[in-house]
Amino acid sequence: MSPEPVNLHRRFVTATREALANPELSRLLNEATVRLNERRAASVAAVPDWQALRERAHQIKKDALANLDALLARFEHEATAHGARVHHAPAAADACRIISDIARASGATSAVKGKSMVSEEVHLNAALAEAGVRAIESDLGEFIVQIAGETPSHIIAPALHKSRGDVSRLFAEKLGIPLTDDLETLTRAAREHLRAEFAAAGLGLSGVNLAVAETGTIVLLENEGNIRLSTSMPRVHVALMGIEKVIPRTADLPVFLTLLPRNATGQPMATYVSMLTGPRRPGELDGPDELHIVVLDNGRSALRADPVAREALMCIRCGACLNACPVYRTIGGHAYGTVYAGPIGSVISPYLQPAASAPDLPFASSLCGACAEVCPVKIDLPGLLVHLRGLAMRGDLAGERVAARGLQRIAMWMWAFAMRTPARYRLASRLLRLGLRPFVRDGWIRRLPGPAGGWTGARDFPAPAKKTFRQSWTAGLKR
Ligand code: SF4
DSSP: OOOOOOOHHHHHHHHHHHHHTOHHHHHHHHHHHHHHHHHHHHHHHTOTTHHHHHHHHHHHHHHHHHTHHHHHHHHHHHHHHTTOEEEEESSHHHHHHHHHHHHHHHTOSEEEEOOOHHHHHTTHHHHHHHTTOEEEEOSHHHHHHHHTTOOOSSSSOTTTTOOHHHHHHHHHHHHOOOOOOOHHHHHHHHHHHHHHHHHHOSEEEEOOSEEETTTTEEEEEESSSHHHHHHHSSSEEEEEEEGGGEESOGGGHHHHHHHHHHHHHSOSSOSEEEEEOSSOOTTOSSSOSEEEEEEEOTTHHHHHHSTTGGGGGGOOOOOHHHHHOHHHHHHTTGGGOSSSOHHHHHHHHHHHOGGGOOTTGGGSOOOOSHHHHHOTTOOOHHHHHHHHHHHHHHTOSSSSOOOOOHHHHHHHHHHHHHTTSHHHHHHHHHHHHHHHGGGEETTEEOOOOGGGHHHHTSOOEEOOOSSOHHHHHHHHHHO
16 A cells, blocks of 8 residues: 655645744754854955855856756766766765665775755665665764764754754663763763764764865865864765865865855854875775765756756855755754755755655745845745645646645735726725724724734734724824
């Protein structure tokens, strides 16, 4: 019997309600995002030509997307010439199959992983487990969520939803250390556990931050050194990258090496920047014998084919739009139900993870514009969300169709009717003010009946002003 299809809308609503009812989650989200936002703001303010850098990054990414096929071909040519093997994965299942085959051929029984959201996207760990290979997350945050049996809740801070106490209890249970809230002790425990895994692993797995077409180089940014170990200690290194990671030239790199760490964590630069061009050469002491680069599409070409939504492929996964978003800051990453959360997740998930994406995702935004203001590559996220809302309402977005419910449809029709001429608008305003009058108490509307009660369930409205803006304006002009 096939499993019952998941109602993604209901799952999203339930997860959101649960998140809203969790004050500890709310506290952790607030603390972490405020801290990240403050660090980012201070770091960005120290760069005098920040806006020019953003513009430059936008242009580089835009041009790269326009010439993507040629850049990928050049990248493959150069990477191959330097000894790497390039594989193409049209879908998530292809990436898992290719990497499982490489793992089997290498004889590895365990693999150490650097943080890679794209490997979460394709559910690589589960596929490797089926192939008899144990995948070990080596990024501290990823390690925490892995041993907790959870998934990351933030692009750059996977364990953002966990408190120090949570981690202490987890490590006591899983690693057998005494309870402690000393961060150094907790980190040392994870490090000691992972060192043995690095030494034993036959396979190293990583994502890719940027891929340089002219040299066939993959570039990786990190702070913990675990990616450097994952990519150099095991005999075989597999790097999984989305097609959108390619940029034309090495000369473009400084722009992103400046923007990404400052925008992500507020650091002037990442602690470690690894630029890998092919595997270890004869005579070199470090590095893998084999470097495999798996180039993943998995819905990205469909996203690129949309002339508006394609801009989302410029994303460099800094996570700043999540921290800026009032919706993410209220419900956290898990409520979205997809690997990519926040404003960017709501745009790309329907393409990259259609089977997990609730049709409501593009609607999970106040459209306040904070995400666009912090985006280092100037992606017009509110514009894309509105665009996707249109697609969802028309049933043209991957996943379930958003059904305009009866009353919603009638309300939108009435709104459109009223907005068509000034006379109708004036009449509608007057009728609305009259209709709301019975609900006003002490200058506020605290409860509305029927479906409108959804609006007042979590907020109060000020009562409509005695005079409309137009009446006040006209009176002012006559004075
Ligand atoms: S959309 Fe922009 S702000 Fe959000 S993660 Fe991507 S690059 Fe960062």
